Amino acid sequence: MKFLDFRSDTLTVPSDSMRARMAKASVGDDYYREDPTISAIEDYAADLLGKEAALFVLSGTMGNLVSIRAQVPPGAAVIVGNTSHIHLNETGHLASVCGLTSHPTPTPDGRYDIPALEASSPVPKPGASPSVLNPRLKLICVENTHNGEGGRCLDNTYLASLREFANVRGLTFHMDGARVFNAAVALGCKVSELVSHVDSVSFCLSKGLGAPGGAIVAASRHVIEEARHWRQMVGGGMRQAGIFAAAGLMALQENVEDLAIDHNNAKQLARGLVEAGLDVDVAKVETNIVMAYIPQSLTSPGEFFDSMKRAGVLTLPPKGNRLRFVIHRDISNADVMLGLQRIGQLTESFKKVQQNA
Incomplete structure (x- = not known):
């Protein structure tokens, strides 16, 4: 993986x-x-x-x-x-x-x-x-x-x-x-x-x-x-x-001009995280950093963080219910799309758990 x-x-x-x-x-x-x-x-x-x-x-x-x-x-x-x-x-x-x-x-x-x-x-x-x-x-x-x-x-x-x-x-x-x-x-x-x-x-x-x-x-x-x-x-x-x-x-x-690529990838990540069910203010994503918030109705921040790690998506540990994603020159657009696919699968599984609770 x-x-x-x-x-x-x-x-x-x-x-x-x-x-x-x-x-x-x-x-x-x-x-x-x-x-x-x-x-x-x-x-x-x-x-x-x-x-x-x-x-x-x-x-x-x-x-x-x-x-x-x-x-x-x-x-x-x-x-x-x-x-x-x-x-x-x-x-x-x-x-x-x-x-x-x-x-x-x-x-x-x-x-x-x-x-x-x-x-x-x-x-x-x-x-x-x-x-x-x-x-x-x-x-x-x-x-x-x-x-x-x-x-x-x-x-x-x-x-x-x-x-x-x-x-x-x-x-x-x-x-x-x-x-x-x-x-x-x-x-x-x-x-x-x-x-x-x-x-x-x-x-x-x-x-x-x-x-x-x-x-x-x-x-x-x-x-x-x-x-x-x-x-x-x-x-x-x-x-x-x-x-x-x-x-x-x-x-x-x-390498300076390449930073624009990171910014575009961060915007795409932000929009995809919203579609996956996380809370992100996309308008505030101006550069390469994305702050995403885990809805209380989904699961606990710690459980979501651990599940992402098991799925091969790494961030720093959450602060409250906030996760920080940072894009850089070694994260490609394909990596962003793969990360969104994995996170989307996680949020769907958590939603099913909540529905069946």
Whole structure:
């Protein structure tokens, strides 16, 4: 039986051509800034994103950490989404390494409600003297696309409004752009337009782009030099890392447009899951992530999850009654159709059980 793995787009494996590119990569010692392939991807990424400079790091989590530590002093406060990756899934580095107090804030559909944000307690009123009791608010973070909210995209209009909000209050604006290329493809704009509103951005070379690992931070030249210092502190200093960077450079040069295929497959999956009897808001499927809900009348989430696993359809365990399906370049349209066939058979069997109960 063929297993269909919808757990995450982190599961992509390098293609044969990517492996060949890695094997032939020119390398040097990156500590001395002598690895030509590292330099090539940093220059290419900075130009692509319209930023002064870029830095190759080992992961998106490391990218977020060094970006923030480079710009915000310990003891300050940060606004983060309450379902964001940086708040929930990065081992608390905002507090433990960066020394920041987090204010987790609701982001329905991945967006802060700016009027509600302006009225919230951590946000100082323009012109008001800051309290001596509270940590000074210095940073606001967004996630684009927003994983926890179903791969939703933040567009230029919204990001410009949030930039204005940050400017009035003197806040640094950071984007966790782990899947920002998915957002740019879905919105039909250049990635440089989306990140023009932020002071710093990190994005993953793995996930939908298909490299085996690595991430990029892009910002001003000064911020990147500071981030390089903090990268060293958290163990991100590298030697002949060009073999790693070569895969990422190929991903940026050749794989971005393919993300549209993943988005189309995700839409087809969403529509098919609805037909199979699951609850999906198809209109909210903008990129490669599909959030599906198991009706209470069908069966328990745990039982449905276990049954899917036995049928060779893999997702992460349910959160409540929600299952997350993620499409990537190693999940074909034929795989989507086969997965829908298996899920449809499962839901039919559960419906029969309910009818005979």
